[in-house]
Amino acid sequence: MTATKSLADYGQEVRDEVAEVRKVVCDLHAELPRWGLVVWTAGNVSQRLRTADLMVIKPSGLSYDELTPASMVVTDLDGNVVDGERSPSSDTSTHAYVYRHMPEVYGVVHTHSTYATAWAARAEPIPCVLTMMGDEFGGDVPIGPFALIGDESIGRGVVETLQGSRSPAVLMRNHGPFTIGPSARKAVAAAVMVEEVAKTVHVSRQLGEPTRIAQADVDRLYHRYQNVYGQ
Secondary structure, eight states: OOOOOOGGGSOHHHHHHHHHHHHHHHHHHTHHHHTTOOOTTOOEEEEEOSSSSEEEEOBTTOOGGGOOGGGOEEEETTSOEEEOSSOBOTTHHHHHHHHHHOTTOOEEEEOOOHHHHHHHHHTOOBOOOSHHHHHHHSSOBOEEOOOOBTBSHHHHHHHHHHTTOSOSEEEETTTEEEEEESSHHHHHHHHHHHHHHHHHHHHHHHHSOOOOOOHHHHHHHHHHHHHTTTO
């Protein structure tokens, strides 16, 4: 069995990126309570490095106002701690599994935001009834399987649900949303957006059944937003 490396075993380029990503991940955690996506110490953001098979993630059990770049934990992509004084988030194995199996992903976020988690509790996808859903998610926000915390089961469910999907968000049944992106910032943005559409569609359903957008129009919306908008 190979011993886990420490950060000192990596070159200067890697250590420099770790310092940069620690600050990015710390700063992004402040966005979760700002947008009302978490309570107490729940929720986590991670970002994968580009110079090594490492990731930076929030420590377990530390309140958001106590987080600093130095308190962020560095692990390898098996979840083994490489640098940090605290234990990593209890969701570390999920984040690590996603990074190992979705190499295009460099950011993962998990929250228990109220409306998205309510849809997860119903085990019901959020239907694509808003143009912003076509833009951001390319269709419905899907439901992933039920899985217990403690091993790679949640990560496996996230990957199996999102591979081949255009959605950067999955609602894990009876648990809550996980979002992915090409950076942690993009994954946080997806977490904000999935809560917004979960709330809006829920309110719409109090008035009656919302009208789905035709798939051809969803495809056009998604293509424009992803390839033209803001360029």
